[in-house]
Amino acid sequence: MPALSFVHHYQPGAAPGAPTLLLLHGTAGNEHDLLPLAPELMPEAGLLSPRGKVLEHGMPRFFRRLAEGVFDLDDLRLRTAELADFLTAAAEHYHFDPARVIAVGFSNGANMAGSLLLLRPGALHGAVLFRAMVPLVPDPLPSLPRTPVLVSSGRTDPIVPAAETERLVTLLRDAGADVTLAWQAAGHHLVKEDVIRARDWLRLSFAQSGKGEHR
Ligand code: MLT
Numbered sequence: 001m002p003a004l005s006f007v008h009h010y011q012p013g014a015a016p017g018a019p020t021l022l023l024l025h026g027t028a029g030n031e032h033d034l035l036p037l038a039p040e041l042m043p044e045a046g047l048l049s050p051r052g053k054v055l056e057h058g059m060p061r062f063f064r065r066l067a068e069g070v071f072d073l074d075d076l077r078l079r080t081a082e083l084a085d086f087l088t089a090a091a092e093h094y095h096f097d098p099a100r101v102i103a104v105g106f107s108n109g110a111n112m113a114g115s116l117l118l119l120r121p122g123a124l125h126g127a128v129l130f131r132a133m134v135p136l137v138p139d140p141l142p143s144l145p146r147t148p149v150l151v152s153s154g155r156t157d158p159i160v161p162a163a164e165t166e167r168l169v170t171l172l173r174d175a176g177a178d179v180t181l182a183w184q185a186a187g188h189h190l191v192k193e194d195v196i197r198a199r200d201w202l203r204l205s206f207a208q209s210g211k212g213e214h215r
Pocket of ligand 1: 026027065068069070107108109111133159
């Protein structure tokens with residue numbers, strides 16, 4: 001069995017076959033950051049929450065950046081592959097269904113989730129992207145047929161301008177994803193409405209007999 005190469009928290013789902021939320025924290029966060037959101041988002045889901053391996057002045061991230069919003073694309077590709085491989089290894093180790101993994105990422109973690117969608121299109125069943133940017137534009141675009149993605153952005157986010165959100169939504173839709181865009185009266189930080197919107201969207205998109213059952 002391959003070693004699990006990320007420091008992480010794992011919690012099994014309430015029932016066999018329950019989806020697993022892949023929780024991806026923001027810059028300077030860790031594997032504990034998003035755990036309190038999970039019972040509000042999808043109480044029955046299993047949780048896999050890795051800690052980003054890249055350190056920026058001691059602060060964990062999922063990939064290197066050269067400046068705010070300027071990403072080291074070689075490192076991003078490498079780290080995306082590494083995280084996708086970890087996901088496969090963790091599914092084998094903990095016996096969860098790798099076809100039912102839904103990413104929930106915030107900021108740097110949302111950018112990593114976007115990169116997983118774009119570079120490893122089979123890795124995620126869906127994704128909630130809080131305050132996400134375009135991580136990279138692959139050529140050719142992957143095929144993400146009807147993959148449910150929620151993009152939840154802040155109207156006054158100083159790090160992610162509205163045009164960047166629109167670019168991300170267009171990119172994912174061009175790849176075939178079923179993207180819902182939610183605007184929040186907020187900046188770069190999460191607000192209660194993000195969580196409520198994500199909870200409702202997850203219920204709608206991944207109900208046992210719902211449209212999330214397409215893979
Ligand atoms: C990133 O580096 O992924 C974005 O700039 C968001 C962040 O500040 O982490």
